[in-house]
Amino acid sequence: MADSAQAQKLVYLVTGGCGFLGEHVVRMLLQREPRLGELRVFDLHLGPWLEELKTGPVRVTAIQGDVTQAHEVAAAVAGAHVVIHTAGLVDVFGRASPKTIHEVNVQGTRNVIEACVQTGTRFLVYTSSMEVVGPNTKGHPFYRGNEDTPYEAVHRHPYPCSKALAEWLVLEANGRKVCGGLPLVTCALRPTGIYGEGHQIMRDFYRQGLRLGGRLFRAIPASVEHGRVYVGNVAWMHVLAARELERRAARMGGQVYFCYDGSPYKSYEDFNMEFLGPCGLRLVGTRPLVPYWLLVFLAALNVLLQWLLRPLLLYAPLLNPYTLAMANTTFTVSTDKAQRHFGYEPLFSWEDSRTRTILWVQATGGSAQ
Numbered sequence: 623m624a625d626s627a628q629a630q631k632l633v634y635l636v637t638g639g640c641g642f643l644g645e646h647v648v649r650m651l652l653q654r655e656p657r658l659g660e661l662r663v664f665d666l667h668l669g670p671w672l673e674e675l676k677t678g679p680v681r682v683t684a685i686q687g688d689v690t691q692a693h694e695v696a697a698a699v700a701g702a703h704v705v706i707h708t709a710g711l712v713d714v715f716g717r718a719s720p721k722t723i724h725e726v727n728v729q730g731t732r733n734v735i736e737a738c739v740q741t742g743t744r745f746l747v748y749t750s751s752m753e754v755v756g757p758n759t760k761g762h763p764f765y766r767g768n769e770d771t772p773y774e775a776v777h778r779h780p781y782p783c784s785k786a787l788a789e790w791l792v793l794e795a796n797g798r799k800v801c802g803g804l805p806l807v808t809c810a811l812r813p814t815g816i817y818g819e820g821h822q823i824m825r826d827f828y829r830q831g832l833r834l835g836g837r838l839f840r841a842i843p844a845s846v847e848h849g850r851v852y853v854g855n856v857a858w859m860h861v862l863a864a865r866e867l868e869r870r871a872a873r874m875g876g877q878v879y880f881c882y883d884g885s886p887y888k889s890y891e892d893f894n895m896e897f898l899g900p901c902g903l904r905l906v907g908t909r910p911l912v913p914y915w916l917l918v919f920l921a922a923l924n925v926l927l928q929w930l931l932r933p934l935l936l937y938a939p940l941l942n943p944y945t946l947a948m949a950n951t952t953f954t955v956s957t958d959k960a961q962r963h964f965g966y967e968p969l970f971s972w973e974d975s976r977t978r979t980i981l982w983v984q985a986t987g988g989s990a991q
């Protein structure tokens with residue numbers, strides 16, 4: 623990526639490129655990265671939609687692979703200029719074992735870093751998560767916080783633990799000499815709860831509402847605020863960070879950035895209703911309809927049932943002590959660090975983000991897609 627090669631075409635690798643966020647990153651790169659020469663999409667499960675991208679002007683290479691396999695990662699990274707590492711096991715419901723979560727999120731990230739070092743790839747953008755900060759096990763609110771806000775980040779759950787460790791590995795790797803002697807430049811982006819086209823949990827809530835006769839029942843006080851972020855803006859921030867890492871290496875290298883946009887702060891349920899309301903659902907109750915102690919009891923019961931049923935089937939409902947604590951703790955971000963460091967501005971307004979998400983829920987929410 624030297625000055626003399628303004629017109630040089632670059633090879634990008636997106637790990638997890640067929641996931642919810644990954645697909646948006648892939649499409650955003652194709653639309654908004656003029657220097658893109660080849661796009662490698664690496665995922666455990668390749669999506670059929672990749673085929674349609676192969677007919678465009680940029681070479682799109684689909685690579686079926688596993689980030690826990692170092693040799694597969696090294697082969698995919700070799701010759702890439704930039705890696706956007708979004709692959710991860712997102713599980714807060716007890717579907718996967720803590721060991722598997724650690725292997726994918728931590729060892730997978732270690733493999734990506736080592737592959738960059740071995741093959742001479744210099745630019746690495748890592749998709750971290752707000753969860754590396756909190757909410758913590760004590761349920762302390764994080765109110766309009768930024769990257770420098772002091773907060774007691776204490777985790778026990780395997781998912782945030784793995785994301786925190788992986789993020790640390792990525793930041794620590796900044797400055798390491800890669801093959802050829804130049805330094806690796808890394809940064810980590812921390813999305814809050816992402817929403818938008820392809821968001822499975824949103825679709826699950828929609829289907830649950832349809833089953834309940836067009837109603838959802840309030841379980842969490844409206845005063846508990848969450849900061850959410852539109853997937854298109856998260857993708858855009860990745861593309862911009864990847865593009866600017868070389869030019870602004872001294873400023874951006876080793877830094878973390880929350881992913882933010884203009885989405886309003888609301889409770890998890892009220893925010894979902896911004897989309898599910900126009901799709902015909904209603905949130906019943908201005909206050910939680912069941913007492914909190916009952917939710918705590920049901921969440922604990924779900925853990926017991928999950929354990930008892932494990933030999934027979936995978937019982938992994940949305941409600942467990944961890945997700946209840948998440949939903950019931952204020953976590954909102956207010957920052958302009960990405961704007962200051964690399965000129966990020968949200969690409970999609972709140973109105974656009976909302977409309978796009980509503981159209982997607984309407985189009986696919988009731989279908990098996």
Ligand SMILES: NC(=O)C1=CN([C@@H]2O[C@H](COP(=O)(O)OP(=O)(O)OC[C@H]3O[C@@H](n4cnc5c(N)ncnc54)[C@H](O)[C@@H]3O)[C@@H](O)[C@H]2O)C=CC1
Nearest residue numbers: 638640641642643665666688689708709710751813815816
């Ligand atoms: N969904 C959310 O609200 C948030 C997600 N994140 C992070 O964003 C990233 C993407 O998350 P989502 O798109 O929501 O999840 P997702 O599950 O839709 O996408 C993850 C992708 O990684 C792939 N993957 C999983 N294990 C793999 C392996 N061993 N080797 C290769 N590929 C593998 C999956 O096949 C999937 O396509 C993750 O790193 C997650 O931790 C961060 C903050 C919020």
Ligand SMILES: C[C@@H](CO)CCC[C@@H](C)[C@H]1CC[C@H]2[C@@H]3[C@H](O)CC4=CC(=O)CC[C@]4(C)[C@H]3CC[C@]12C
Nearest residue numbers: 712714751753814815841890940941945946948949
């Ligand atoms: C108690 C229920 C009553 O309706 C509501 C349960 C909602 C939960 C399933 C979600 C509440 C908060 C969500 C998490 C949050 O948005 C942050 C996240 C960041 C990530 O990196 C991955 C996803 C998630 C953990 C997200 C998962 C779903 C919730 C716990």
